[in-house]
Amino acid sequence: MTITLSPDQEHAVRAAIDAGRIASVHEFIEHAIATLPSGSGSVEAPPNARTIFEQGLGMLGSPEDAALIDEVVSIAYQERRRPSKRGAAF
Amino acid sequence: MADKVILDTDILSEYFKGYNANVAARAAAYVTERGVFAFTSVTVFEIVYGLQVKGASSQLAKVLAWLDQNEEITPVASDYRNAATIKVAAGRQGSVVELPDCLIAAIAVRLERPLVTGNTADFQAIQRTGVKLIIENWRDEQT
Numbered sequence: 326m327t328i329t330l331s332p333d334q335e336h337a338v339r340a341a342i343d344a345g346r347i348a349s350v351h352e353f354i355e356h357a358i359a360t361l362p363s364g365s366g367s368v369e370a371p372p373n374a375r376t377i378f379e380q381g382l383g384m385l386g387s388p389e390d391a392a393l394i395d396e397v398v399s400i401a402y403q404e405r406r407r408p409s410k411r412g413a414a415f
Numbered sequence: 416m417a418d419k420v421i422l423d424t425d426i427l428s429e430y431f432k433g434y435n436a437n438v439a440a441r442a443a444a445y446v447t448e449r450g451v452f453a454f455t456s457v458t459v460f461e462i463v464y465g466l467q468v469k470g471a472s473s474q475l476a477k478v479l480a481w482l483d484q485n486e487e488i489t490p491v492a493s494d495y496r497n498a499a500t501i502k503v504a505a506g507r508q509g510s511v512v513e514l515p516d517c518l519i520a521a522i523a524v525r526l527e528r529p530l531v532t533g534n535t536a537d538f539q540a541i542q543r544t545g546v547k548l549i550i551e552n553w554r555d556e557q558t
Contacts, residue, residue, distance in 0.1 A: 337491045378446045381481045383433025390474055394428045397465030401424050402534065404461070405515045 417448050421488065421523050423532035424458040426553050431478070441553040453486035455522050457515050488526070490518055497521035497546075504544035512540055520548050 330338065338350060385394045422430075429438045446452060459482060466475040490498075498517035505512045516534075520541045523530040529549040532538055542548050 337489070340491065341489075377451060377481070377484055378443055380484075381430055381452075382439055382442070383431070384477055384481060385428075385431040385474060386433045391432045391434065393466070393469055393471055393474060394431055396469065397462060398425050398428045400465045400468065401461035401515075405513050405534075405537070406511075407513065408511055 417445055418529055419449060419453060419526075420445065420529045420531045420551065421519070421526070422452055422454045422458070423519065423530060423534060424454075424461045425533045426531050427452075427454055427458060427462070429533070429554065435554060437556050438553045441557055444557075451485045453488055453528070454482075455519050456487055456489045457519050459487055461515070488522055490522055491525075494518055494521040494525060497524065501541055501544055501546060504546075505540055508540070508543060510540035510543070512537055516541065520546065524548055 342349065385391060426438060429435045430442050433439060442452070462478060462482075463475065466472075466478065495518065498514060498521040501517045501520055502512055502514070505517075516537050519530065520538060524546050527547075529551045530538060531551045531553050533552050533554050535550055535552055538548060538550050542550065
C-alpha cells in the first residue's frame, strides 16, 4: 500500500521525529494503527476507550480541586488576553 | 456521526469538574462515537502551567495520565503562519486576539473541526475575520 502525505502531514511527522516524540516513520505508522477506532476488524480497540469518559468526568470534582482548575483556567485566559507589550498599528 | 471536535481549555476543565450537566451529556455522547477527546498543545500547556504554578503535583499527574490517553494536536508550521494572518486581520477590525487563541483557531480551521469553547466572544472576533471557524459551546443544551 502506498500512502501519500500532504506537505503539512509530512512536516508534522518529520517534526515529531525531530522532537524525539517518535523514533521513525515506521513507529509513527504503528502508533497510527494502534489508535484506529474500533470496528476495523483485525485491530483491537484501545483498551481504555470505553472508560476514558468515566476516568475524566469529575476527576477534579472535589470543591478544592474544582476551585483549583477554575483558577488554572482563569490564569490561562488572563494570559490569552494579555496584550503584547508593543501593539502593532493597523 | 458527530464531527471530530477540538476541546478548548475551559470546556475540558468543566468536564474534569463534572458539575455541568450539559457538558457531561455532550461529552458522553461525543466520546461514545469518537472514542477519545481531542485538544491542542496550547490547552495542555495552559493546564500544565497552571497546575505547576499552583504546586498541584498530584492533580497534575492525574490530569496528564488522562490527557495521554486522548488526542493532543500539536501545531504545524502553517498553523503559526495562519495564526499571524488571523491576528493581523482581527487587529485591523479593532479586535485584539493573542497567539493562543489564534493558534487554536488556525488548527481548528486546518483540520476542519469545530472548536468547543465557552470563550465565544474572542473566537467570534476571529470568525469575523472570515476564517471558516466553527464554534460550539457544550455548556449550551444540545438542540
